[in-house]
Amino acid sequence: MTKRNLKEYLLVCVAVVIVRFILPGLLWAAEPPPSSPRIVQAQAILTVSESKRLIAKAVKEMPIVKDALADGTVIIIKGTTNRYVAEEITGKKIEKAAFVRGRIEPEKGGKRLPEVKVLPDVVLEKGKIVDIPLADAVKKLKPGDVVIKGANALDYKNKLAAVNIGDPSGGTTGISLPYVVARKAYLVIPVGLEKLVAEDIVDLTLKMREPVETLNGLQSMFLLTGEIVTELEAINILTGATAFQCSAGGIGGAEGSVWLVFRGTKEQVTKALDLVHSIQGEPPYIE
Numbered sequence: 001m002t003k004r005n006l007k008e009y010l011l012v013c014v015a016v017v018i019v020r021f022i023l024p025g026l027l028w029a030a031e032p033p034p035s036s037p038r039i040v041q042a043q044a045i046l047t048v049s050e051s052k053r054l055i056a057k058a059v060k061e062m063p064i065v066k067d068a069l070a071d072g073t074v075i076i077i078k079g080t081t082n083r084y085v086a087e088e089i090t091g092k093k094i095e096k097a098a099f100v101r102g103r104i105e106p107e108k109g110g111k112r113l114p115e116v117k118v119l120p121d122v123v124l125e126k127g128k129i130v131d132i133p134l135a136d137a138v139k140k141l142k143p144g145d146v147v148i149k150g151a152n153a154l155d156y157k158n159k160l161a162a163v164n165i166g167d168p169s170g171g172t173t174g175i176s177l178p179y180v181v182a183r184k185a186y187l188v189i190p191v192g193l194e195k196l197v198a199e200d201i202v203d204l205t206l207k208m209r210e211p212v213e214t215l216n217g218l219q220s221m222f223l224l225t226g227e228i229v230t231e232l233e234a235i236n237i238l239t240g241a242t243a244f245q246c247s248a249g250g251i252g253g254a255e256g257s258v259w260l261v262f263r264g265t266k267e268q269v270t271k272a273l274d275l276v277h278s279i280q281g282e283p284p285y286i287e
Contacts, residue, residue: 037266038265038266039263040264041261042261042270042272043262044273044280045250045258046279049282050276050280050282051193051194052080053084053279054231054235054238054275055084055085055191055229056081056085056190058235058238059088059188060085061238062227064227065089067144068145068146068186069124069126072125072145073123073125073137073141073146074089074123074146074147074148075123075124075134075145075147075148077149077150078121080099080100080285082099082150082190083099085190090124095116095119097113102166104152113286120133121172123137139179142185143183143184143185145185146188147176147188148190149163149172149173151195152164152195154195154201155200155202158200160202160223161224161226162205162221163224164220170222173224177222180226187225194257208221235275239264239269239272241263241268242263243262244263245258245261246260247259253284
């Protein structure tokens with residue numbers, strides 16, 4: 001091969017390498033990166049009752065709850081937040097005073113719930129309400145079933161909750177929790193951010209159950225571990241947006257309220273705003 005032919009051959013080889021391997025990479029690198037959705041934010045204030053309604057709507061849409069409604073058992077233990085949960089899941093109006101057990105009310109003044117005929121805890125088998133006492137229903141739990149129980153205290157950082165124990169036998173907590181754990185059922189805990197506590201909740205429960213002298217009947221607390229659903233989880237479940245709490249409290253009916261900020265795509269945040277607008281105006285638990 002002459003020097004001329006060798007030179008031409010080498011030039012062809014270089015051209016092939018450039019076209020085959022180098023050029024596609026250069027073209028790919030020159031392409032602008034796919035644009036990520038622009039993040040937007042919005043704010044909303046929710047009263048305590050509005051938060052309860054929001055949380056209840058989200059609990060209904062949880063996959064584990066849907067699965068248990070379709071082919072298992074769902075137990076809704078009585079409580080103020082669970083009254084909204086029961087309404088959303090059953091589609092039936094429930095008298096507020098009829099679906100509570102223990103309650104926290106002002107020591108002096110304030111409003112009281114009227115005396116009404118109380119309702120039992122709601123037990124659903126394959127989505128249909130059945131007339132079974134709670135103590136018997138929990139004995140039938142199987143893996144994947146769902147028990148929904150509210151809480152009195154929330155340690156959001158550690159994703160733990162706790163419930164006050166006034167009944168010396170443990171109340172509904174003592175009835176249900178052993179079976180929830182032993183049968184590998186889900187415990188769903190709907191609880192508003194109004195119930196945040198300032199300290200580590202494990203430490204609090206240990207202090208409250210110490211066998212020391214109490215001057216006015218201090219209750220114990222039972223630690224709850226499960227699927228915690230606050231307003232923050234509710235927004236994500238129902239809209240895909242994320243949320244964080246930036247403030248709390250207020251006056252004129254906003255006592256105990258939460259100020260939330262939603263983040264996500266414009267579509268997600270708009271959906272979140274539409275959702276909260278649809279529940280704002282939910283009347284207080286006691287009017």
